[in-house]
Amino acid sequence: MPTDLLLTPAMFELRRLRMPLVRAFRTSFGTETVREVMVVRVVTDHGDGWGESAIESAPLYLSEFHNAADYVFAEHLIPRLFAAGPLRAEHVASILAPVKGHRMAKSALEMAILDAQLRAEHRSFHQMVGTTRTSVPVGVSVGITDTIDELVDVVAGYIADGYPRIKLKIEPGFDIEPVRRVREANPDVMLQVDANTAYSVADIDHLQQLDAFDLLLIEQPFGEDNLVGHAELRRRMTTPVCLDEAIRSVDHVHTALALGAADVINIKPARVGGYLAAVEVHDLCLAAGVPVWCGGMLETGIGRAANLALASLPGFTLPGDISATKRYWTRDITAAFEVIDGEIAVPTGVGFGITVDTAFVEEITFERREVTRGVVRG
Ligand code: SMG
Ligand code: MG
Secondary structure, eight states, X not given: OOOOOOBOEEEEEEEEEEEEEEEEEEETTXXXXXXXXXXXXXXXXXXXXXXXXXXXXXXXXXXXXXXXXXXXXXXXXXXXXXXXXXXXHHHHHHHHTTSOSOHHHHHHHHHHHHHHHHHHTTOBHHHHHTOOOOEEEBEEEEOOOSSHHHHHHHHHHHHHTTOSEEEEEOBTTBSHHHHHHHHHHXXXXXXXXXXXXXXXXXXXXXXXXXXXXOOSOEEOOSOTTOHHHHHHHHHHOSSOEEESTTOOSHHXXXXXXXXXXXXXXXXXXXXXXXXXHHHHHHHHHHHHTOOEEEOOOSOOHHHHHHXXXXXXXXXXXXXXXXXOHHHHOSSOSSOOOOOBTTEEEOOOSSBTSOOOOHHHHHHHEEEEEEEESOOOOO
16 A cells, blocks of 8 residues: 655665677667666665666667766756655656656666665555556567578577567568568467668558568557658558557657557557656556557566566556566576466565565676765756
């Protein structure tokens, strides 16, 4: 049950971790083999909490990136939290609202405070979200490969691991044939594609060929601001159109739905400014009858735990990009998550329900910064 507990943050510890991926992940905007992850620990008068930023090291997915975030955390966001006095996670978004954009950075701070707050209240994020679903259906996102044969093999491996839903990354030159071959080899699997903004409206005739493969959806083929283009695509394709990069706030959802630009919404909490905004996006889509699913940012166990609880909400009717730990890491900074019967169990412990392996975090940290109570500048 919610309380009126207020927390006073004393220090935010920002760490950049280096984590080798089990398999290189290639998208239309680049290839990652070693992932750099930014995590935040807040120390408050009511205990500590952990957050994960989901920010990339380069501004290729969206505009946020680590070096910029480092500056924004220390100079703009954290000083405002210190200046605000005792607070709850529910206050963080409005305290940080004067700073434009930087939603993933804001999300990481809200997340750390929410974790500390829930731990102090002896309750879990799952309880806060308020559902009884104890596990959620999940899928796996498969990167672009050098050859189509390799892609078919990789997909076969994931299907053998028990994933009921496969997402293929596509880009110009790696789209129709790879999808055709994967569909031929797996006539019954739930299949969808993600283009990470690699196409333009001039490609609509080409993309229409994907309608032959009974896809669950096509995710974000056009630019992050091109809602009108997605609306046109929606009129000209039978495959449902899903938005990812285009949805960075509750207002973007309103606009996208008003324009008829989406059949489905991918919810990534960091991208929309935090888990509390993500719940709002969910509620709005549920009321509008628009299905949602939980996206992934190759998270550590911190983000994965939170995503699982979020995805237990009733509007999440499609499997999320929330895969087993072993799809990403040989060793994670929390206990491993496993896929059982195509689902992963929702953590039920206090806070986000995970214990961070601080010794391992220390080992893989390549940059650490403490921001202690100060004064807002400017
Ligand atoms: O977390 O399993 C995951 C990856 C899911 O494909 C995934 N994410 O556009 O949806 C997306 C991408 C963005 C991350 S690429 C680094
Ligand atoms: Mg995507």
